[in-house]
Amino acid sequence: MGRVSAFADPEIIKLASEKFIPVTVDDWYQRRRQDAEGRFFIKVANQGPRKGQGGSTRQGIYCLTADGELLAFKNAGNSAEVTREQLNLALAKFKKLPDSRRLPGAVAIESFGKPDANYVRTPPANGLILRVHGRILDKKDGEVCKADCDFPGGDRASRDFLWLTANESKALIPKPELGYSYSLPTAVTKRIARFCLIDNTRGEPEFWKGTDVRKADFSLKVTSVTPEKIEVSLMGKALLADEEDLAVAKRGYDCSLMGRLTYDTAKAKFTRFDAVAVGDHWGATTYTQKGVRPGRTLYGVAFGLPLIERPGDRVSPQAAREWNEYLRPN
Numbered sequence: 001m002g003r004v005s006a007f008a009d010p011e012i013i014k015l016a017s018e019k020f021i022p023v024t025v026d027d028w029y030q031r032r033r034q035d036a037e038g039r040f041f042i043k044v045a046n047q048g049p050r051k052g053q054g055g056s057t058r059q060g061i062y063c064l065t066a067d068g069e070l071l072a073f074k075n076a077g078n079s080a081e082v083t084r085e086q087l088n089l090a091l092a093k094f095k096k097l098p099d100s101r102r103l104p105g106a107v108a109i110e111s112f113g114k115p116d117a118n119y120v121r122t123p124p125a126n127g128l129i130l131r132v133h134g135r136i137l138d139k140k141d142g143e144v145c146k147a148d149c150d151f152p153g154g155d156r157a158s159r160d161f162l163w164l165t166a167n168e169s170k171a172l173i174p175k176p177e178l179g180y181s182y183s184l185p186t187a188v189t190k191r192i193a194r195f196c197l198i199d200n201t202r203g204e205p206e207f208w209k210g211t212d213v214r215k216a217d218f219s220l221k222v223t224s225v226t227p228e229k230i231e232v233s234l235m236g237k238a239l240l241a242d243e244e245d246l247a248v249a250k251r252g253y254d255c256s257l258m259g260r261l262t263y264d265t266a267k268a269k270f271t272r273f274d275a276v277a278v279g280d281h282w283g284a285t286t287y288t289q290k291g292v293r294p295g296r297t298l299y300g301v302a303f304g305l306p307l308i309e310r311p312g313d314r315v316s317p318q319a320a321r322e323w324n325e326y327l328r329p330n
Contacts, residue, residue, distance in 0.1 A: 151291025255279025
């Protein structure tokens with residue numbers, strides 16, 4: 001959320017899209033990976049003030065050349081003025097470089113080599129990708145509506161993803177029998193509960209621990225069958241809390257989930273996966289304290305298939321940093 005003001009600025013959008021090649025990477029992965037991309041990132045970052053001593057963050061906005069010279073750096077995405085200043089500074093430095101380093105094709109890019117599998121996340125082959133959006137909600141005149149937040153951007157929808165493996169996706173395929181009922185795979189249920197049913201609208205929250213999942217029960221039922229498709233309803237409830245006694249729990253989420261799925265029999269894939277969880281949320285974690293609403297307030301999480309195939313929809317889920325735990329949550 002700290003970068004909202006800068007990258008919503010029209011001048012910065014124009015500069016970034018016309019004078020630069022914008023690239024977004026996750027510092028958590030980049031500073032750890034032991035491959036060509038990781039070494040290139042460290043080379044650039046070490047030219048700036050954030051050298052990652054003791055494994056600390058190197059996050060920020062870097063302006064660099066194709067051969068790895070740092071032209072400008074600021075960790076100031078919350079300031080459009082400072083970001084504009086750095087982009088223009090970098091552009092001025094770049095224009096002074098000799099043609100041998102500046103013109104298209106002047107820099108030969110070395111072979112990437114084998115990526116570090118420990119810090120590269122790719123969607124599971126033949127699996128399922130779902131977009132996940134959270135939003136603070138309110139009620140007005142008996143209707144659910146968008147809520148207000150004191151923290152800049154806190155009233156906007158957050159963005160994350162949910163990945164299912166090929167076997168998990170296959171387990172969701174319904175039998176062509178009206179009324180047929182079945183459950184989500186256990187790992188998928190726990191993955192949704194621990195890593196998706198969170199308030200990440202104001203920053204990066206701590207994920208729920210396995211012991212915080214007091215209840216998570218999601219079931220599916222076939223509601224319509226035709227030669228072309230099978231319609232399925234999704235229902236369930238979840239209760240997450242950092243204490244068994246809800247009266248003393250500092251953080252929690254008590255919600256109901258419902259959704260509609262469509263399985264296209266000819267294409268042998270899901271063409272619809274719309275679901276929403278809504279309920280009372282309370283509390284915050286270390287990096288989501290600012291702007292937190294007092295008491296129990298309405299919060300919603302929406303799930304859906306990407307509308308079209310875009311590179312941005314292959315970004316790994318936030319919780320996938322701990323890959324083994326993500327695939328097999330306790």
